Amino acid sequence: MDWTPQGKHLIAGEWVGGGATFRSAPAHGPAHGFASGSADLVDRACEAAEESFWTYGWTAREDRAAFLDAIADEIEARAEAITAIGTQETGLPEARLQGERGRTTGQLRMFADHIRKGDYLDRRHDKALPDRQPLPRPDLRLIQRPIGPVAVFGASNFPLAFSTAGGDTASALAAGCPVVVKGHPAHPGTGEIVAEAIHAAIRATGMPAGSFGFIHGDRHEVGAALVQHPLIRAVGFTGSLRGGRALYDLCAARPEPIPFFGELGSINPCFVLPHALAARSAQIARDWTASLTMGAGQFCTNPGLLVLRAEDADAFTAAAAEALAGAPEQVMLTEGIAAAYREGAARIGTHAAAVLHHDGRGRNARPGIYRTSARDFLQSHALGEEVFGPLGLVVTTTSDDEMLGLARALDGQLTATLQMDAGDVGLARRLMPVLERKAGRVLANGWPTGVEVCDAMVHGGPYPASTNFGATSVGTLAIRRFLRPVCFQNLPDALLPEDLRG
Structure with missing residues (x-):
């Protein structure tokens, strides 16, 4: 299908423009104009x-699952x-975008299946004990409930799987939370066409128009207004430490953090x-x-640090340099x-010796390899x-200690990897x-690039890998970020959430 961006925001089921504009900067192909977000929008x-x-948060799980499936269908x-x-906006090859689209639709359908099963609700029931001494026990029922509207920031390096309909959006919608997405200015057209797919799914399934909103934004003020808005109850973000920390601080400084x-x-x-x-070694x-x-190298799981014993380092670095000697330039996501x-390479080069x-x-970028000692690494935070x-x-290290x-x-x-054989078990322990x-x-004997989307995956870690070490942004456990436990005491079935009745 032929498609040209309209350059508008999706708000309450309507496409709106007006005001300031910005232009995309594609790796190839035509640039397009887009309306720029504002605090009012x-x-x-x-x-x-x-x-x-008030409607979407109380929809039946099957209805939300059908909505997620419909989004996947509309994307396809x-x-x-x-x-x-x-490909025009990011410079990523077609095969990469096709694979990422499959991951995006796959995780939407995964969350649809997940909420159909209902295990995520963590339902608990302590029945009343009216004759218990010295005090009776009331009837207590617990269930996980959606927290309310969620803000999601599109990621530069995953224009599909971590952006408009990515894992944050999919898990929040699955939980019963409406989503407002700030599109990433590096791929505004890609964000918009996926927003169109979600809008079509809303209309096809009869979901409330405001269940999903999309705002273009090329200025920091738009993101700041979104995380500070009193109706937003949580934020999902993938990006730089500097930008993320600034938004994190704004969330913490709100009257209601x-x-x-x-x-x-x-x-x-x-x-x-x-x-x-x-x-x-060579392999x-x-x-x-x-x-x-x-x-x-534009993956958050890119294995940027490799640690080994000094006596074996020369052969290893020579093999790595040989493997990369003829590596071509690769197009990066933005200038x-x-x-x-x-x-960053220049900064590393002032503290470490260049191998390649x-x-x-x-x-464009070409790969680089640098080498330093453990002692120098520990003395330089920049490394x-x-x-x-x-x-x-x-x-390089001189000993196991x-x-x-x-x-x-x-x-x-986010990850830590062990390359080991049977004789290394003691050190690995x-x-x-x-x-x-x-x-x-x-990981053992693998490489961290490539994140499986499944029940057991954890994509998160202690700060600064992520701001909440108890959460994951990939896998079905991601839904827990947008839920909170509610206990109902002695309520009649007629007043209980549907999933707690009976």
Whole structure:
């Protein structure tokens, strides 16, 4: 299907424009104009979401599941147009966008199935004990209930799976919470066409018009107005540490603070243990660089830090450099991200020795590998900061104890990886209590890029990986972020939520 953005916001079921505008900056293809959001538009969208909550928050699970399935169907009906605008705006290849679209529709349908089963409700019933001594017990019933309107921020690096209809939106809608999305200005057309799909699903299933709103925004003021709006009850965010922390602080400073579920940054350390390194150094090096450069390194699970013993480091870094020697330039998501990548590489280069360094041009980037010692790493905070892009830092240790000390010094992470063989179990056992405290997902003999969307997945971790270590933004457990337990005491069935009756 041929499709051209209209450049408008979706508010209370209507497409509205007016006011200031901005233009997209695609990697290729035509630029388009988009209406720019404002505090007034945010207020209108939040008011519509709050009004819809009185209906949407009390819809039957089957009706919400049908709505989620309908969104997936409407996205698939626009598949070719989504791929076309997505590749133009982001520079990502068609195959990547097609796969990400499948992940997006898959997680919508996963949440539909999840709420149909009802296990997430965590229903509990303590029956009345009227004859209990010395005091009787009342009838007590507990269930998880939706919290109200949720704000979601589109992510730059996942224009589909973490944006307009991504995991935050899918889990919030599944919970019974209306959603207001601030679209990401790096891919405004992609955000808009997916918003059109959700709008079509609302009309097809008869959901309240304000159950979903979408606002374009190229200014920080729009995001600030959204997280500070008194009708917003929680925020889902994927982005930079700096931007996320600023929004988190605004949420905490509200007269009534709200939870900010932000995924902010991670260097995803990989520990290559001695026996594994001795047995398959070259293979580990090749696999690491493949993961490191996937998608131009623009994944939140990119394995940017690799730790190994110093005596084996020369052969490993030589194999990694050889694997990347002829790596072509890759298009990054925006010119700003490409510039930040080069600035980050320069920062790392002032503290670590370059093994392989290339300067990209314009919006393009090429991979870089740097090397330092554990001692120098621990003395320079800059070396532990995320560089968003295909950059890897090899850190060498002189002993098992030094490796353990480095692990203890790391900030919170999304993932931590062990490359190990049978002879490494002893050292791995020493590392495990540390890695479990540092990361939301611990891997053995794999690479963290590629996040399975399923029941057992945890995509989150201690700060600064995320702002809430008890939550995940991927997997069915993500729905818990937008629910709260309510206890009903001695209420007749007629007044109970439908899922608690009987």
